Amino acid sequence: MAITIVSVRRMARVVMGLRVEEGTAAKLETLARLMSERGAGVEVTPSSAARAALERGVAVLLAELAETKRARKPAPKGAR
DSSP states (O other): OOEEEEOGGGGGOEEEEEOOOOOHHHHHHHHHHHHHHHHHTTTHHHHHHHHHHHHHHHHHHHHHHHHHHHSSOOOOOOOO
Protein backbone atom coordinates (compact mmCIF):
# COMPACT_ATOMS: atom_id res chain seq x y z
CA MET A 1 0.00 0.00 0.00
CA ALA A 2 1.36 3.44 -0.89
CA ILE A 3 0.52 6.41 1.30
CA THR A 4 0.89 9.96 0.06
CA ILE A 5 1.91 12.47 2.69
CA VAL A 6 1.07 16.09 2.00
CA SER A 7 2.27 18.74 4.43
CA VAL A 8 0.06 21.82 4.43
CA ARG A 9 1.55 23.37 7.53
CA ARG A 10 3.30 26.67 6.75
CA MET A 11 1.49 26.63 3.40
CA ALA A 12 4.30 24.67 1.78
CA ARG A 13 3.30 21.49 0.04
CA VAL A 14 5.70 18.65 -0.31
CA VAL A 15 4.32 15.41 -1.65
CA MET A 16 6.17 12.24 -0.72
CA GLY A 17 5.08 8.79 -1.71
CA LEU A 18 6.26 5.95 0.42
CA ARG A 19 5.68 2.24 0.59
CA VAL A 20 4.75 0.62 3.85
CA GLU A 21 4.15 -2.96 4.85
CA GLU A 22 0.53 -4.09 5.01
CA GLY A 23 0.84 -4.40 8.78
CA THR A 24 2.02 -0.80 9.05
CA ALA A 25 -0.86 0.37 6.85
CA ALA A 26 -3.28 -1.48 9.12
CA LYS A 27 -1.71 0.20 12.17
CA LEU A 28 -2.12 3.61 10.51
CA GLU A 29 -5.79 2.88 9.82
CA THR A 30 -6.24 1.91 13.47
CA LEU A 31 -4.37 5.04 14.56
CA ALA A 32 -6.60 7.19 12.33
CA ARG A 33 -9.73 5.59 13.82
CA LEU A 34 -8.49 6.14 17.39
CA MET A 35 -7.49 9.74 16.64
CA SER A 36 -10.93 10.34 15.09
CA GLU A 37 -12.66 8.98 18.19
CA ARG A 38 -10.63 11.33 20.35
CA GLY A 39 -10.97 14.31 18.00
CA ALA A 40 -14.49 15.46 18.91
CA GLY A 41 -16.07 14.71 15.55
CA VAL A 42 -13.05 15.39 13.36
CA GLU A 43 -12.37 12.55 10.96
CA VAL A 44 -8.68 11.70 10.75
CA THR A 45 -7.51 9.94 7.60
CA PRO A 46 -4.76 7.33 7.52
CA SER A 47 -2.67 9.89 5.61
CA SER A 48 -3.08 12.44 8.40
CA ALA A 49 -2.29 9.77 10.99
CA ALA A 50 0.85 8.88 9.03
CA ARG A 51 1.86 12.55 8.95
CA ALA A 52 1.41 12.88 12.72
CA ALA A 53 3.34 9.68 13.38
CA LEU A 54 6.12 10.74 11.01
CA GLU A 55 6.46 14.19 12.60
CA ARG A 56 6.55 12.73 16.11
CA GLY A 57 8.96 9.98 15.08
CA VAL A 58 11.34 12.35 13.29
CA ALA A 59 11.46 14.62 16.34
CA VAL A 60 12.25 11.67 18.61
CA LEU A 61 14.96 10.33 16.30
CA LEU A 62 16.59 13.75 15.95
CA ALA A 63 16.65 14.16 19.73
CA GLU A 64 18.14 10.68 20.18
CA LEU A 65 20.81 11.29 17.57
CA ALA A 66 21.69 14.69 19.01
CA GLU A 67 22.06 13.10 22.46
CA THR A 68 24.28 10.35 21.04
CA LYS A 69 26.42 12.95 19.27
CA ARG A 70 26.81 14.95 22.51
CA ALA A 71 27.75 11.79 24.42
CA ARG A 72 30.45 10.89 21.88
CA LYS A 73 31.89 14.39 21.58
CA PRO A 74 35.41 14.39 23.05
CA ALA A 75 36.22 16.73 25.93
CA PRO A 76 38.08 19.91 24.95
CA LYS A 77 41.87 19.82 25.29
CA GLY A 78 43.03 20.67 28.79
CA ALA A 79 39.66 19.81 30.36
CA ARG A 80 39.79 17.06 33.00
